[in-house]
Amino acid sequence: MRFRGHVRNLLGHFSRFGEESCAGSLASALHVLNPYSSRGEGHAALGLDELEVVLEHTDAEESMNELWGAFGAMDELVIPALTAVVFVEPLPNQPGYKRNVRSAQFRPQLRERPVVGDGLGLVVADPSCVPFRGHFEYRWKVYSDLRKHITETAGSLTEFASGFRKLGFTKDEETGAITYREWLPPAKSVSLVGDFNNWDEGATPLARDAFGTWEVTLPAKAIAHRTRVKFCATKHDGSTVHRVPAWIRWSCPDLGKFGSTYDGYYWDPSQAGQDDYCFEGFQAARPALPSSLRIYEAHVGMSSTEPKCNSYLEFARDVLPRIKEAGYNCVQLMAIMEHSYYGSFGYHVTSPFAVSSRSGTPDEFKALVEEAHRLGMLVLIDLVHSHVSSNADDGLNGMDFGQPEGESYFMTGERGYHKLWDSRLYCYKNYEVLRYLLSNLRWWLEEC
Known part of the structure; x- marks a missing residue:
């Protein structure tokens, strides 16, 4: 699975890179997460650049070098980790589970990028930032200290972002x-x-x-x-x-009951019955990065020609071939994470680890990804970490009991509520919140 960060990053800023060269064009199409906050001292978010997929092939490495060159010295401050994931070539013989047999899902090899430089690459690249040098130095220190703390307490950032294996x-x-x-x-x-x-x-x-x-x-x-x-x-x-x-893999309401709130569902395909659709494991090789990306953005639920919410399997059968035939080599999927309010277009997320149940199950979503790869298309997905639905009965906001920020997923008072979006804002300085969000990124990468 390839990733595209949400247009609003972890802390509400917008991050775009230049549009010079093929690599720059690709970067401009992929929003990345700014590892720092403008909400005041103490509100720094851990950068996601440390979760870097090991590049296995020369072509991928050359593409990677071209991209880094497009950013120049700036990569020391805001490193496009999610963009880097696009350049991962397929590993041979990707394992997957078979019907009613539990085995490990495909997991890319990850390694951590060491902290390098002094965080002042942007100051060097853009003279207009020179007056703010002191603040950039402060932000870099907060990041470096946080990275060191996580390494000392969790063993490594990679291990820290493996919360789904314990929680x-x-x-x-x-x-x-x-x-x-x-x-x-x-x-x-x-x-x-x-x-x-x-x-x-x-x-x-x-x-x-x-x-x-x-x-x-x-x-x-x-x-x-x-x-x-x-x-x-x-x-x-x-x-x-x-x-x-909070870490549920599938969640949905009782569709036969008006006003029903969401329930979590225990998900273990090794127990699936003969009548359940069970993904047979990834077989198609992941496509190599083309010399030029042609990205088709799509919303699975709204892709049907009929007045209904389309399913992952229907999208794979009916829509993906049309996208391929139209000359696209990449599909970017919106609204994949579970959300209770359909009118939010999928961006009022309630359960970050669950696929949207309106379109099907986790196994059916994997089948969509498999079909896209079989057709030779890359897959990008939107992950929303800038805010979360305020619906307490349906998802993560239900963890808010009015506790202090140190014991919560969210900031308190007005800082924790976005009036325009009617949504909650994460408390990014919290150790467990960082674990949750970084683990979420890694989980989607490894699971799909």
Whole structure:
């Protein structure tokens, strides 16, 4: 999977690069995330440049060098990591799981880029920035100190961005035991509820660690594939709420019930029945980067000629061939992450790790990607990390119990709410928020 950052970056700025040369044109088509904030001291976001895919082929490396050359000294401050991912060539024999057989999904090899330079490349490239040299130096120090802190506490940035292997629902490969973890410091108690325990709030309690992460381990197959799950949390005032897990892989409402809120669904295709669509694993080689990109932007749900929300499988069957025939070699997909409000065009995200259920399942989305690669087209997707839906019952905003910023995904007060978008703003200075967002980027890269 190739990535394209959302037009609004982590902290609401716009980042575009020059349009000189083929590489510059490509860069201008791909928005990247600015690793720094303009919201004041202390609000620095970790740059995403450290998650760099290892380039396996000479052609890819040459293309990479051309791109870096287009940016010049500027790459020391804002490094186009998401653009760099485009140049990854296919690894041979990509593994995938077969029907009802659990095995590892394709995961590109990642390595960390060391911190180099003094962060003043932009000052050198643009004389108008010279008066602000001191502020650039401050921003670089905040970034360097944060990077050092993460390395010291997590072992490496790569390991830090692997939260999906520990948080949310995970499965022991040997025993099949299911472990569920959720970071929720303000909760007085947490239990796991769902179809598997008849929504009994007292049946499956979680234990809390010193950092506010709750955990429970269940026997193998205790939760069936594609069955509803939520957690029940007791707030400081004694009231209880049911919420969708933050790291859930699939989430959708009861389509037969008016006004239904979203439920999380436990996703384990190794348990899939014969009637369930199960992706057979990636077989088509990932296309090499062409000398010139022709990008077709599409919204899967709105791509049907009929008055309905189109599915991933229908898009793969009916739309991708037309895009290919029209001469495009890349498709950029909008609104892939789960969102409750369709009128947001997909940008009021509720569950960042889940594909939009209106168009199908995670396996069906993988089938779309596989078909695009079979047709020789690259795939770009939008990931939204600049804000999140304010719907508390449907997704991540449900984690806000009015706690301090240090225990929350979001900033508090007016700083945590975007009035024009009616959405919540992440607290990017928080360790667990950085883990969540960086892990989200890596998860989409490895999963699809």
